Amino acid sequence: MEHHKLNLLELLNYIDPSFLDYQEWLNVGMALRQEGYTASDWEDWSRRDSARYHPGECFKKWTTFEGNGITGATITQMAKENGWEPKRKIEDRELDWNDEIAGNEDYVVVDSNWIEGMEISEPAKWNPVQEITRYLETLFEASENVGYVTSVWETEEGEYKPTKGNWDRTAGELIQALNESNGDIGAVFGDYKPEAGAWIRFNPLDGHGVKNDNVTEFRYALVESDDMDLEKQNAIVRELELPIATLVYSGKKSIHAIVKVDAANYDEYRKRVDYLYDVCKKNGLKIDKQNRNPSRLSRLPGVERNGKKQFIIDTNIGKPNWEEWHEWIESINDDLPDPESLTDYWDNMPELAPPLIEGVLRQGHKMLMAGPSKAGKSFALIELSIGIAEGAKWLGWKCTKGKVLYVNLELDRASALHRFKDVYSSLGLAPNNIDNIDIWNLRGKSVPMDKLAPKLIRRAQKNNYIAVIIDPIYKVLTGDENSADQMAHFTNQFDKIATELGSSVIYCHHHSKGTQGGKKSMDRASGSGVFARDPDALIDLVELELTDDLMKQQEGAAANAIYVKAIQEANYDYFDEHVGIDDQQSVSQMNNHAKRVLSPDILEKVEAEINQAVDKVRIRSAWRVEGTLREYPKFSPVNMWFQYPVHKVDDTGMLKDIQPEDEKPTWKKNFDKKKKSPSERKKEQNEALELAYESCTIEGTVTLDSLSEFMGVTPKTVRNRIKGHGGFWITNGEVGRKPDK
Template sequence: MTKYDLKELLEYIDPSSLSYQEWCNVGMALKHEGYSADDWDSWSSADSRYKKGECFTKWNSFNEEAGAVVTGGTIFEYAKRGGWHPPVKEKYKDGAIDWDDEIGSIIDADSVDSIELQEPSDNDWHPSNELIRYLSTLFETDDYVGFVMQSMENDKGKYIPGNRGIYKMTAGELIEKLHKCNDDIGEVLGDYNQEAGAWIRFNPLNGEGVRNADITSFKYALVESDSIDIGKQLSIIHQIELPVAAVVYSGSKSIHAIVKIEANDSKEYKERVAYLYKICDKNGLEVDNQNKNPSRLSRMPGVIRGEHKQFIIETNTGKESYDEWVEWIESIDDDLPDEECLADSLKDIPDYAEELIPGILRQGHKMLLVGPSKSGKSFALIELCIAITEGTEWIGRKCKQGNVLYVNFELDRPSCLHRFEDVYNSLGIPEGKRHSKNLYTWNLRGKTLTLDKLVPKLIRRAKKRNYRAVVIDPIYKVITGDENSASEMANFCNQFDKIAEATGASVIYAHHHSKGAQGSKKSMDRASGSGVFARDPDALLDMIELDMNKEVKEHFLNEARVEAMHAVLDKYVPKWRTYIYQTKKTDDHDFEAMNDYCAEMLGFEQMNELQYLTELKVDEAKHITALQISGTLREFATFDPINCFFKYPIHFLDNGNLLKGCRPEGSKKKSKFEKMNETNKKKQDENIELFLNAFDQLNHDGQVTVKELAESGLMMGKTQSALRGAIPRWIKKEELKGFEYSNGIIKKT
């Protein structure tokens, strides 16, 4: 950290503006940082409360060995309140937040120094001034203030408020009476039990009650934590710059920070308090969630509780307002790049990322493979992993060679390894020539986290091996949120960007088709769920099954029979190929000629063996499927559809053009009625997606009214009447699963 002269920072701090505790904090910080008591005394002399020699006496009482430490950071905080601005936020000046930092994590709570609290001595104890300062800080003179002086002991021996208290006096009335009471606040507020202390509400009331509904202005929220040392609590409050109006010592094991919330209504108050508590929790200040109500009681300064005083530690610290604080929090988290001047950028245009799969996918980009169930998507991805590892072809394109990580969610480890071995063998790559030392599998079946939780762990591992590609198979195992929600799936797909950005690897993943026939749909419309799946990746490859005609099927059956003949002839007639070529002068794949030759050359037992093997090969051939791969590409021109076959366990191209004229399954010509139904279904799907997006935006407490939907404009101008008719129909037909409708209100069940 840059070193500053703390004596220069003291010029920004008016000692007369500090509480007794804050004044002590300055002294302890100076002592900790190696300054002298003279420095503290010289600065303190500007205060009308200054007493000669007091600084030196107090200085000698500061004892860090007792466990309380105040560092120079406290003086930084007080100086900022006085108008000093550091040239740069030291913690973040070297760049963006590291990947492992959580959003909202500003500090390392384990390394926070503890600030020693200095309880006012009896000579310095002025209860009226404590309470006047509190009221003046938090309330307007005409605000009604609620407080409770009576207490009762519960069955656990803990003192709690004994009643609803008083709530019909204004801050102005209280302050006027406190000025005249000569520090006997019981005369103004009523007597209290000094074993229990007393309580006060921090938000103004309407003078009629003390419920949340009686709050007139949602100004403040209470932050209280009793799980860590009090001095650390205060230090964390300083370091995360909470917009504090007042901090009060409770007289026990916590401090009460009254934080500026400045909400317009109860709904906004609830949202802001939730955000406030989230940031506190992430930075080690575990907040008591029971305090989230705006009418909550807090500890009243100026009273005794047991052996300690309830007193104001400080007022108006941290950021000036809630909005300023949120902007600061988010600016710390903002790891976005700066804007660029196009004229300057065009002078030095970087090269394109190299092509991992030529004409389809660049290094560091995303690719989605979509297909029907049992079309061999996982085998296609394994083939791609091997092609990148070996630098060989995949769907006819030679891949850039490099390390690959295959993330397996679906298969147990033995099955996954057997698949790789089977594919390697079927591709004809012998073990001695493989580069499989560069191909890694991460087997997570039964250990699957949601993708947002998994990604940081994946990135930490991926950074060690400089992967060219990370292949995730399948994604349905790690989807977070509703597959049909555009906003939720956009957030889900953003996780792939994080992997690519952090590792430089291409991210390749598979998804399945929606239910029903796909042949009549465009390739971008076949993926199950939200259209985000099709729009998000840089390359979308869609696999659809083709209807093989009789000729194609017969071709593979004959190929199977010939393959069986070759195997038996290799076993019993080693030189048969020479004879076929030279004597018969025929092709060794001519089924009729080979059939005649086998009948001529093989004996009875050998023909039986051939028949058995032929039956096995023919059965395999009957399970061959034909597929067409089409692409929707962001970086390249669209390529002509690629026809191929899947014969377990690999795909191979239709180099013989056997599939010419074969159509995708379900692509028969539609009747006029079918086309009309399809159009209506498409419109309905679009309307449902609009509804889901609108519900996400308007949702409060799990419900939205039809009136709100219509007036929001998010439903493309649909009237209340139209929505009242459509939404119940969608729910009844289960087009909207998980919703219910009644009396104009849609609820998420």
């Protein structure tokens, strides 16, 4: 093991296996295996729970733990909850992948080390009937069945254990019997053993048993701690404002708080009890986890236990119900700032964050780049990384110079490194500040964003990055991208990174299916509108459709530029005297001039260079960059070319009049349709259907709805086109291609 890692075996000294449930015990084993320990280590620790330990069980389970994902952080957290504190020197070395960032403990209300205890006094007048009646009236409706136990059995060690007891009478029946008992509670409940006391179940039952399945209302939970003074227990549960229905002295070394949880069902009960116990632990109460069950027994007041009385200390204290208590706990631990008066800052405004990308994004803010496939989004983000590292321009905008972390989730390590070098070369920039760029290669190792964020923060907090670029986010996306609340949780992780590191967070996302030209820039990103509303800057790329005439013009311009350079180098006097401005716009004229001036071998090299340049022109695409900004005025659209591997702004203005698909006025679209013959329109529709089908097969089964979304038409239109095409079948909304005959 590496010397800087924690010794998890030492941490296990803080964790008692007898206080863990089965899953928590398994988690310890999984964590030990994940961190390179042995099954013997797990078994040695498990022996401490003599009641549940079975020789050889650890070794049987051990072989099933491969790739479980549970790490040593699980053991670290358990140890912390039981009093272990990390040594200060851990802060002076590089953090490991699974180390945790120390921070404020959530849900801490009281400091148990300083709180003064509250004395508990026995009732001045001992009235067992009154004690039990008060308990029943506080917790139960008259018609609800109550479970109680007065009979016991004795273990070999001489310890008294309760039997299942009784469950067939209602609270109303018991109260009536008590009122008629003339003080003889044994006549009502059965005689109990004074050395053992008696018990009662605090949730109502169905009258058929005492298991969790027999609980009819998940109304209360038991909070009990045996590890501190009674007076301190009493003080802490009160300081925590727990919504306590009854507070009972057990007759020994603990008090039993019957807490209102008012859960709708068993699943909600478990969640609320876990939350309740977590709050109690963080405030100094070490809870017995075996008390979680809703059918659990508690101590019955009004009886004696080995010479001491079991009695009610108090009823209905703390917050009146679970909802108010939960809201109170959350509110005092929300870490939110207090409201500020504008008058305090009117004449002394705080400084705005400096720009990262001038006119687009400030440092510490978030930016989303959205676009379709083939737009070169990853290359654009690499260009941005270089622009920040070198303090250069990016798509025409000046970048502030500083360190940047590029989180690569998609490319293998070698490809990512080569891309950076290729982009540097194509941009014509000298690598003067490549030490400003760090690349975190996570292909094949990525985790959901809510798990990745803290790991990223741990690695980045000492590097003073002014930007963190995450590419692409679909690799770490959690939840349904069309769900606003799930995507809000997802994008909140970017806020955490920006807040903790003080750096900008930049990420990219894909467009929804179908044509995008007719949409606003903030409506093009796939999924919930949260993607568009969350970032401080949204940069959107939409493709421009190039006409044949424009392509020929571009090819000619590329060829003529090479001819001009070659002729000037061969015979500048000839160029100056015979090559006019009009000639420089004509490929044929420039070819004639080249033949007159250049030798055959030079001419052959020039024409080969021209062919390469023309090929590059033919494979490049044109794009328009639009944006929605929160901190800056809206900028004019930026037109650019993407010629692998870089984007270059169009300085000629030839792209400004091109409209993306679907941006033409309605009358123009209709006019264009009229110019096509029925057979041409039919052919075009069939080709569009085939393209949509092939594209949708990437995601698996092709449906009518997916084709409709991709093509931007109604399902009815898609159905009609499928019938007209003749090469597809449709059944129950699923679409497939007919086999060739």
